[in-house]
Amino acid sequence: MTQTLPQALLSQAATRGSAIALRYKQLGIWQVRRWSELAQDVSLLAAALQQHGFSRGDDLLIISQARAEALLLALAAQWLGGSVTLLDPDLDHRQCLTRLKPAFVLAETLDAVQQVRSTDHSPLLLLYLDGRGLNAATDSGLSAYADFTVGITAEPPAPVSESASTAFIFHPVHDGQALRLSHGQLLEGARKLLSREQLGADEEALAARVFAASGQARYLLAPWLSAGFRLNFPEALATRDTDRRELGPTLVLGTRESYARLEHWARERLPLPGTLSHRLYRWAMLANANPVRRWLGHWLIRRPLLDVLGMSRLRVPLLVGPPLTEESAEFFGALGIRPGNWQEPAAPRESADVPAHLISHSV
Amino acid sequence: MSATTESVLLRLDDISLSFKGVKAITSISFAVKTGEICALIGPNGAGKSSLLNVINGVYQAQSGSVSYAGQTRRRMRPHQAAEGGIARTFQNIALFKGMSVLDNVLTGRNLKRRSSWIEQMLRLGRAPREDDEQRRHAEKVIEFLRIHPWRHVLVGKLPYGLQKRVELARALAAEPRLLLLDEPMAGMNAQEKGEMSQFIRDINREFGTTVVLIEHDIGVVMGLSDHVVVLDYGRKIGDGTPEHVRTNPEVIAAYLGTRRSRAEVR
Numbered sequence: 001m002t003q004t005l006p007q008a009l010l011s012q013a014a015t016r017g018s019a020i021a022l023r024y025k026q027l028g029i030w031q032v033r034r035w036s037e038l039a040q041d042v043s044l045l046a047a048a049l050q051q052h053g054f055s056r057g058d059d060l061l062i063i064s065q066a067r068a069e070a071l072l073l074a075l076a077a078q079w080l081g082g083s084v085t086l087l088d089p090d091l092d093h094r095q096c097l098t099r100l101k102p103a104f105v106l107a108e109t110l111d112a113v114q115q116v117r118s119t120d121h122s123p124l125l126l127l128y129l130d131g132r133g134l135n136a137a138t139d140s141g142l143s144a145y146a147d148f149t150v151g152i153t154a155e156p157p158a159p160v161s162e163s164a165s166t167a168f169i170f171h172p173v174h175d176g177q178a179l180r181l182s183h184g185q186l187l188e189g190a191r192k193l194l195s196r197e198q199l200g201a202d203e204e205a206l207a208a209r210v211f212a213a214s215g216q217a218r219y220l221l222a223p224w225l226s227a228g229f230r231l232n233f234p235e236a237l238a239t240r241d242t243d244r245r246e247l248g249p250t251l252v253l254g255t256r257e258s259y260a261r262l263e264h265w266a267r268e269r270l271p272l273p274g275t276l277s278h279r280l281y282r283w284a285m286l287a288n289a290n291p292v293r294r295w296l297g298h299w300l301i302r303r304p305l306l307d308v309l310g311m312s313r314l315r316v317p318l319l320v321g322p323p324l325t326e327e328s329a330e331f332f333g334a335l336g337i338r339p340g341n342w343q344e345p346a347a348p349r350e351s352a353d354v355p356a357h358l359i360s361h362s363v
Numbered sequence: 364m365s366a367t368t369e370s371v372l373l374r375l376d377d378i379s380l381s382f383k384g385v386k387a388i389t390s391i392s393f394a395v396k397t398g399e400i401c402a403l404i405g406p407n408g409a410g411k412s413s414l415l416n417v418i419n420g421v422y423q424a425q426s427g428s429v430s431y432a433g434q435t436r437r438r439m440r441p442h443q444a445a446e447g448g449i450a451r452t453f454q455n456i457a458l459f460k461g462m463s464v465l466d467n468v469l470t471g472r473n474l475k476r477r478s479s480w481i482e483q484m485l486r487l488g489r490a491p492r493e494d495d496e497q498r499r500h501a502e503k504v505i506e507f508l509r510i511h512p513w514r515h516v517l518v519g520k521l522p523y524g525l526q527k528r529v530e531l532a533r534a535l536a537a538e539p540r541l542l543l544l545d546e547p548m549a550g551m552n553a554q555e556k557g558e559m560s561q562f563i564r565d566i567n568r569e570f571g572t573t574v575v576l577i578e579h580d581i582g583v584v585m586g587l588s589d590h591v592v593v594l595d596y597g598r599k600i601g602d603g604t605p606e607h608v609r610t611n612p613e614v615i616a617a618y619l620g621t622r623r624s625r626a627e628v629r
Contacts, residue, residue, distance in 0.1 A: 027502035028465075028514060132507075132569065238512040 004183040005167055006042065006079040006159035008225035013039035016201065016228050024068040025235035025243060035228065038072070044149045045076035047156040052125045054104055056081030056160065059169065061100065063087045063115065064108035066211040068233050069129055069145055071221070073106050078167055078183070081160035085169040086212035094118050096171055106145065110134050113142070163187070170214045179214055190222035197316050199251065203229035204313070206249040208240040208258075215320030220253050241265065244310030252311075253318040256325065259339070263331045266309060285334040302335055311337060371430075372397040372541060372573050373418065378427035380413055387413045388597045390427070395541075395590065400567050400574045402584045405594035406617065411577045412454060414594070415543050418575065419444040419451055432540065445474055448540035452530045452547060454577075460519030464510055464529050465501060467518055471536030472497040501536055507569075508532045508562055524555040528562070535566060542566065544576035548583060556580065560587050581618075585609065593617070 002008040012021065017036030024031055033041065054060070060077035062084060064070040074084040085100070087093050089112055101121040107113045110133035116126060127145045128134060134142060163184030170179040193199065207220055224231045229251070234243035241262070244252075254262075271277035284297030306312040317332075319339035324332065332338065373395040380388040388410045395401045403411045416422040418429060420439040428435050431447060439447075450471070458467050475497065478489040486494075505511050508528050513521060518529055527547060534542055547563065548556045560583055566572050578584050584591060584605070591608040593601030601607075601614040608614055 027499060027506060028511065029502075132565065235511060238509075242512065242515075 002187065002226075003161045003163040004078065004159060004165070005186065005222065005225050006046075006075055007161060008187065008222075009035075009039055009042060009075060010159065012225065012228040019201070019228065020230050021228075022068055022071075022231055022233070023247075024233040025239070028235070030246075033068070041072055042075045042079060043156045044152060045073055046079040046159075047154045048149045048152045049073075049076050049082075049104070049125075050080055050156065051152060051154060052104070054080055054082060054125070058082040058104060059085055059102065060104045060106065061085045061087065061097075061102035062106045062211070063089050063093065063112035064106060064129065064211055065089055065237060066207045066216065066233055067108065067129065070106060070108070070211060071231075073127070073145070074168075077104070079156065079159040081162070081165060083166040083169055083180075085171065086217075087171065088173075088212040091173060097121075100171075168214070168217045170212065181214065181217060186217060186222035187226060189218050190226040193219060193223050194227050197318075199223060199227050199229065199316065201228040203227065203251045203316070204232060204247060204249045205229055205251040205253075206232050206234065206240075206244055206247060208234050208237070208244070208252070208254075213320065215253060215255075215318075219318050219320065241310065245308065246310070248310060248313040250313050250315040251318070252314060252316075253320060254339075255319070255321045256323065256328070259319070259324050259332065260328050262309060263328045266305065266331070269308070287334055306335055309335075311335070370396045372432060373575070374430040375414075375418070376428050376430065376435075378414070378417055378424045378429070380410075380417060380422055380424050386597055388417070388424070391594070391597075391599045392427075393592050393599065393602050395573060395575055397573055398567070398571050399589040400563065400576070400587055401590040401592065402588040403575065403577045403592050403594060404579070404581070404584055405600075408596075409594040410597040411594055412545055413597075415451065415545055415575070415577060418541075419449050419543055445537065448538070449543065450534040450537040450539035450541075451543035452527075452534050452545060454545040454549060456523075456526050456530055458518045458526060458530055458533070461517060463515050463517055464521070464532075465498075465505065465514045467529055468501040468505055468532045468536045469497055471504075471533040472500055474537060475500070500538075504532050504536045507565070508535070524551050524559075527551070527559065531559075531562065531566075535570075535572075538570075539572060542572050542574045544574060546577050546579065548578060548580060556583055563587060 002011050013035040018034055020032045021035040021038045022033040054077065058077070060073065060082055062070050062074060077084050085102070087096065089108055093115055097116060098119045098121070101119070102116070103124045105116050105123045105125065106127045106129070107116055108129045110130070113126065113128055113134060116123065122141060125143065126141055127143050127148060129145050131144060164182050166180045167183045167186055168181045172178070205220055205224060207216065220231070232243070232247050232249065234240040270281055281301055284301035286293070289297065303312060314337060317337050317339045323329070324339060371394045375394075376392050378388055378391045379386070391414065403414060405411055413422060417424050420441040420443060423438050428437055429439060431439070431449070459470065476483070476493055478493050482488040482490040505514055508531060510525065510528055510532060513525060518526060521529065531544070531547060544563070548559050551559060563574060563576070564587060567574050588605055591601065591603065591605050592599060593608055593611070593614045595617040600617055601611045
């Protein structure tokens, strides 16, 4: 029985070691990591973190978009019994950083490094992912993530097994109490989600949301480790629509805003109103049409549109936060995508970073 | 110019150029140090683009010499310049509009290929491995200039500012030692100019590429350049740091004084 996220990782490595666990795009080419490779990577990172003084009860602060490297280091910190604080890289966290005085930091870009450096406090370890603009050669306090495990020979300890220990901490954008999620909470929530949405190891999930959202940890990361499906990272937020089209995920996690953005993106590309093509589109999108019209509409319009959106294989659209707007619900509903709302079964938490966490029925 | 021989990548010595008796450039000399960003400024018709064309061998100067990377030549053909590590962009975008961004950038890698055209056509011998290598290099440049969301889009469908960036990417794909940029920010709004300036600065800093650029926006030039050369009517009237040039009376006269309208100083 797995009690923690790293244990779940080891369990997947033991049962389906050669199956693909992660897919991420690097320089335009999709790269894969299998469960066994992932477990090795994370254990090596855990050994490196331990060598730098990270131990049980410490916290690793990450300021990054959803990237495979950030996920692996987060799991390595949790392997050692530490917690992970995730901050949104698009926001200014100077005040928060001054308050937190982080000792171990992973900063994705120059901007994130500068935010950490703007406080009086110097971390024990400051890792960066993207060295652009950083003068790492002359800055002794900075280390490249790419070189972090070079020369590490020590064996990592066994991963922690206390399910009550904190896995992730999410700080609200404004004042308020932080949300702490334990390994037990995450795995229990994942179990319920897998059961309700009938998620299995064959799912293709796309992690295109901000990494620093608790929904990402609850509804994507923990279920991924529990079910053993494939987690795909887009090349960048700007390329997520192209990457979704290439992947054809069966499981996506979005907010009202992200669904609305996609709807807007699709509507912008529709034929102009008044044209024959637009009339055909309207004809095909009508709900409650007769079966022949539904069938024709599907093959002529809706199916190609789903291909363009990268949603033709979508089975489970998850929704975090408030429900879709009426317009979005109508648009996606016509395409057979209905992220309905139901409150997640109560999970003990200190406070929420969004008003409510809602997940959907599968379609 | 006080640049020493060791640190100078490009030196123009007494360059003169005329077209059918009309003097475009008259006895211009200056040096560009390795790793610096040098701006050529001046009113329209001052000879800036002609000078850039002399540097990369499109025009042959009637007198004077160009020294590049320690070699002095009276004449240098464009292909010799390209092989020597000089790449350029053009005032008017010169891309293959019917090709994708990636394919355009890959054309910048042509000189790096070693396989024969037969190998490439039949994908034999060195060609497949080389294709992968060229693609990897092109993708690095595409990512560096943040044009990856459009890598498979036809260039002709992109907005002007992005096309300018693709042209810069194609030049950068050749891994140049010296990058010549002819009005890289022409026609751009303030935000696009800011982004392009940042990219040029990043190219200079991350790859150590020496940059010679022509730009009309004095604000951009002063913020971006280490060294400014001012031309007027084909003659050099200023040469030095941005601060030095800014206070040069002849430059002030050319830009703000009697001979040119204020409209040309943006």
